Amino acid sequence: VRKMTRNPQWQAMMLTKPVAERLEFAARAREASTAHGASISEDITDVNSSAIEQALREADVSIMLHGHTHRPQVHSLTVDERDCTRIVLGDWFERGSMVRWNEDGPVLSPIQRRTWDV
Numbered sequence: 001v002r003k004m005t006r007n008p009q010w011q012a013m014m015l016t017k018p019v020a021e022r023l024e025f026a027a028r029a030r031e032a033s034t035a036h037g038a039s040i041s042e043d044i045t046d047v048n049s050s051a052i053e054q055a056l057r058e059a060d061v062s063i064m065l066h067g068h069t070h071r072p073q074v075h076s077l078t079v080d081e082r083d084c085t086r087i088v089l090g091d092w093f094e095r096g097s098m099v100r101w102n103e104d105g106p107v108l109s110p111i112q113r114r115t116w117d118v
Contacts, residue, residue: 001029052086053079063087063106065099072097074106 004010014022047066056064056079065087072090076083087106090097096111 001032005029049077052077056084065089072108074099074108 014025017025052064056062062079062082062084064085066089068089068091072088075086075088077086078084085106087099087108089099090108090110097108098111099106099108101107
């Protein structure tokens with residue numbers, strides 16, 4: 001789908017369609033992407049553990065916060081005998097998230113998607 005939607009001719013054709021039809025296409029594409037993402041291995045859709053450890057080490061930090069990998073979660077790990085935390089925010093289409101700290105540490109909280117009439 002990505003290759004198709006990046007094609008300027010396809011984009012021009014889509015812009016001739018009514019907004020409601022374009023929104024319906026986008027919703028179907030997101031559903032298909034979600035279904036595909038659920039069927040593939042976490043090893044493929046998550047980040048490389050070695051790269052995470054290297055980044056924490058090089059930056060000399062114990063907390064990393066980054067954008068979505070379709071696997072929002074707070075991860076605990078140990079790098080060079082130091083307790084570290086990696087916080088992954090949710091995607092930005094349907095279930096965005098924010099991080100907040102409480103007495104127990106970081107917690108992911110959902111952000112409700114706001115819809116507007118088109």
